[in-house]
Amino acid sequence: MTVHIDRKLCNGCPGKQEGCCEEVCPGDLFYRDGSSACLREPADCWDCFACVKVCPRAALSVELPFQISEARHRLYARQRGEHIIWNLRERQGTVIAQYRLRNRQKPEAQPQEPPATDKKGNHD
Amino acid sequence: MTFEKTRTITTDLLIIGGGAAGCMAAIMAKRREPKMSVTLLEKAHLSRSGCLAMGLNAVNAHLTEGTPQDYLDYVRRDNYGIVRDDLVLSIGERLNRMTALLEELGVPLPRDGQGNYIARSKRSIVMQGEHLKPLLARAVLAAGVHVENRTPAYRLLQTDDGRVCGAAGFNLRTGEMIVAHARAVLIATGGASGIYRPSNPGLARTKTWYCPYNAGSGLAMGLRAGAEMTSFEMRFVALRTKDVIAPTGTLVLGARMPQCNARGVRYVRQKEQMLGRSLTTCERLQFTIDEHRRGTGPCYVDVSGLSADEYRDLVESYLNMSPSIALDLMQDAGQPKTRIEICGSEPYVNGGHGMAGFWIDAQRRTTLPGLYVAGDVAGGAPKKYLTGCFAEAEMAVEHIIGSLNAEAGCASAETEAALREIRAPLNAAEGLAFQEVEARLQKIMEEYAGGSTQNYETSRDKLLLARRYLGVLDGHAAQAGAGDGHGLMRVHDTFDRILLARVLVEHLLARRETRWPCYQTRLDFPLRNDFEYGLFVNSTWRDGAVRVFGRNLDPPYGPVHLEGIL
Numbered sequence: 001m002t003v004h005i006d007r008k009l010c011n012g013c014p015g016k017q018e019g020c021c022e023e024v025c026p027g028d029l030f031y032r033d034g035s036s037a038c039l040r041e042p043a044d045c046w047d048c049f050a051c052v053k054v055c056p057r058a059a060l061s062v063e064l065p066f067q068i069s070e071a072r073h074r075l076y077a078r079q080r081g082e083h084i085i086w087n088l089r090e091r092q093g094t095v096i097a098q099y100r101l102r103n104r105q106k107p108e109a110q111p112q113e114p115p116a117t118d119k120k121g122n123h124d
Numbered sequence: 125m126t127f128e129k130t131r132t133i134t135t136d137l138l139i140i141g142g143g144a145a146g147c148m149a150a151i152m153a154k155r156r157e158p159k160m161s162v163t164l165l166e167k168a169h170l171s172r173s174g175c176l177a178m179g180l181n182a183v184n185a186h187l188t189e190g191t192p193q194d195y196l197d198y199v200r201r202d203n204y205g206i207v208r209d210d211l212v213l214s215i216g217e218r219l220n221r222m223t224a225l226l227e228e229l230g231v232p233l234p235r236d237g238q239g240n241y242i243a244r245s246k247r248s249i250v251m252q253g254e255h256l257k258p259l260l261a262r263a264v265l266a267a268g269v270h271v272e273n274r275t276p277a278y279r280l281l282q283t284d285d286g287r288v289c290g291a292a293g294f295n296l297r298t299g300e301m302i303v304a305h306a307r308a309v310l311i312a313t314g315g316a317s318g319i320y321r322p323s324n325p326g327l328a329r330t331k332t333w334y335c336p337y338n339a340g341s342g343l344a345m346g347l348r349a350g351a352e353m354t355s356f357e358m359r360f361v362a363l364r365t366k367d368v369i370a371p372t373g374t375l376v377l378g379a380r381m382p383q384c385n386a387r388g389v390r391y392v393r394q395k396e397q398m399l400g401r402s403l404t405t406c407e408r409l410q411f412t413i414d415e416h417r418r419g420t421g422p423c424y425v426d427v428s429g430l431s432a433d434e435y436r437d438l439v440e441s442y443l444n445m446s447p448s449i450a451l452d453l454m455q456d457a458g459q460p461k462t463r464i465e466i467c468g469s470e471p472y473v474n475g476g477h478g479m480a481g482f483w484i485d486a487q488r489r490t491t492l493p494g495l496y497v498a499g500d501v502a503g504g505a506p507k508k509y510l511t512g513c514f515a516e517a518e519m520a521v522e523h524i525i526g527s528l529n530a531e532a533g534c535a536s537a538e539t540e541a542a543l544r545e546i547r548a549p550l551n552a553a554e555g556l557a558f559q560e561v562e563a564r565l566q567k568i569m570e571e572y573a574g575g576s577t578q579n580y581e582t583s584r585d586k587l588l589l590a591r592r593y594l595g596v597l598d599g600h601a602a603q604a605g606a607g608d609g610h611g612l613m614r615v616h617d618t619f620d621r622i623l624l625a626r627v628l629v630e631h632l633l634a635r636r637e638t639r640w641p642c643y644q645t646r647l648d649f650p651l652r653n654d655f656e657y658g659l660f661v662n663s664t665w666r667d668g669a670v671r672v673f674g675r676n677l678d679p680p681y682g683p684v685h686l687e688g689i690l
Binding site (some may be wrong): 002018023024025026027028040042043044045046047048049050053054062063064065067068069071073074075077084086088096097099101102103104105106 | 168169171172173174177178179227230231232252253254255259274296297324325326327328329330331332335336337367368436439440443444447448450451452454610613
């Protein structure tokens with residue numbers, strides 16, 4: 001197992017030309033089958049979490065291949081403002097640990113002049 | 125998806141590859157010369173592609189103390205005297221300014237009570253870089269750069285007099301062939317993984333340290349166009365946590381935890397006391413392998429000394445760079461691992477940690493007119509890391525802006541030939557699967573050219589077998605077929621890896637000494653030989669053959685004939 005797709009939560013990003021995971025995956029590993037994302041070849045996945053972090057429905061998580069780790073937990077991530085929230089869960093869903101980490105800062109918090117790129121104060 | 129239609133882009137500056145160096149080059153070019161059109165071809169999607177996809181938890185080339193000259197002295201010593209002093213020094217002079225750019229992008233760099241960055245060592249500071257790549261991508265788009273995502277390039281285009289004037293590739297989602305004509309071209313595609321057999325087999329085979337989607341296509345493109353390369357024989361092998369292959373710097377530098385053998389002996393500290401100096405990067409790996417050989421392996425980083433809070437900090441630090449290790453560290457709820465086993469990774473071709481890449485001048489010009497490089501494809505300057513890639517991008521862009529006088533445009537016959545070569549695998553769909561070709565390549569390199577299971581060691585007769593088998597493989601590989609855009613990319617990635625492997629084997633044959641333990645170990649020449657091999661090993665590729673020669677360590681780096689390679 002590597003990226004786990006929760007079929008109850010994934011809706012295939014309707015209305016989008018590409019699913020969010022399909023758009024960002026650095027290995028070009030996702031495709032859409034009807035209303036759900038699918039992995040082309042799970043063994044080609046790097047476990048980089050790009051798809052997990054970008055999924056708007058938190059339908060994706062990572063579980064390590066059993067070969068290299070007997071821990072059968074799953075790691076989830078969501079972006080919240082200037083932070084990323086990580087949830088380590090047991091398979092049944094119980095949260096074992098949660099981490100809230102600052103991963104970007106607003107231009108006004110910076111010591112330098114705000115860069116030209118941040119004129120509108122946009123944050124993705 | 126037909127790959128019959130061609131879309132032509134005309135631009136002033138073409139950047140191939142949107143990682144650290146490519147993104148920074150694009151941002152700087154537009155900020156300094158807003159009228160210049162800049163096009164960036166990205167193989168994946170700019171927001172999360174390449175080495176930075178997971179994030180980064182430290183700036184490993186930031187001078188918290190010391191001068192650029194001290195940085196050069198350190199890099200030179202760590203590489204046993206063989207580095208391009210001019211390139212390393214020019215990077216050192218710019219490093220700390222590049223760190224400031226990270227804050228400008230919006231990447232949090234935590235500071236202590238006095239407002240100083242939090243130092244991990246003399247040359248490393250803490251960064252909360254989980255979002256580094258999306259922030260870089262945002263700045264690229266805001267600067268007005270034209271980005272083509274899902275567009276790998278596989279051939280350079282040249283004018284009749286050899287000037288590089290563009291590149292050809294395809295959009296793997298739309299099935300369009302893409303031709304870009306440019307007045308200057310900068311390659312920033314990174315190094316190569318996947319040449320050697322990965323540490324884990326089967327379903328875990330892609331848990332490599334270096335990005336598994338980096339095929340070294342920029343290096344292969346350059347070789348095909350006739351560019352000179354340097355130091356491929358100095359492979360980079362990383363000391364990593366076993367199984368998930370996560371970086372160990374977070375443990376040893378970040379959390380300051382000791383490296384121990386299976387009996388609990390702190391073998392790194394012991395060696396340092398014995399030698400009266402700190403170990404080089406490849407010695408830390410070599411001595412770890414020595415412990416295994418002696419029967420006192422495996423080796424660990426012992427994290428039992430961490431308090432619960434410190435352990436939490438460690439996990440958080442990893443989440444910013446290599447999240448999957450968090451799954452491994454927290455195996456049993458409330459019972460975190462206290463000994464983290466370490467091992468060597470598979471070898472990579474890499475100019476950001478190691479020194480393999482294009483042979484360049486101080487302006488980051490290659491030996492081909494019109495072609496610049498920056499980052500992990502640029503040779504001669506190891507240990508540049510993120511900020512060094514930024515610095516190289518800046519130097520290349522400064523020179524490009526000052527000398528943009530060629531007109532965009534390439535000979536149409538040559539463009540057609542390039543497109544034909546790129547499309548070829550689509551007509552061989554009944555041929556070999558790329559997975560089979562890749563597995564054969566990795567088997568040859570692993571067993572004959574010093575893979576991890578061989579303790580990274582090789583010798584003349586094994587290398588000669590590697591040379592022969594790679595030649596045969598190259599013949600068969602031409603039958604590898606593709607049925608769609610993803611397949612076409614994977615087939616070309618495999619072709620490129622085979623070409624790099626062939627060049628790498630010739631470099632390993634040429635250096636008849638052992639210069640960098642593990643990175644380059646010749647069992648038949650086990651000692652360092654400064655008298656004969658205190659030089660760079662360089663190469664070019666022409667008409668299907670590698671030509672290898674030496675270059676002096678000092679300017680003007682005159683060529684040296686290498687005796688008796690075969």
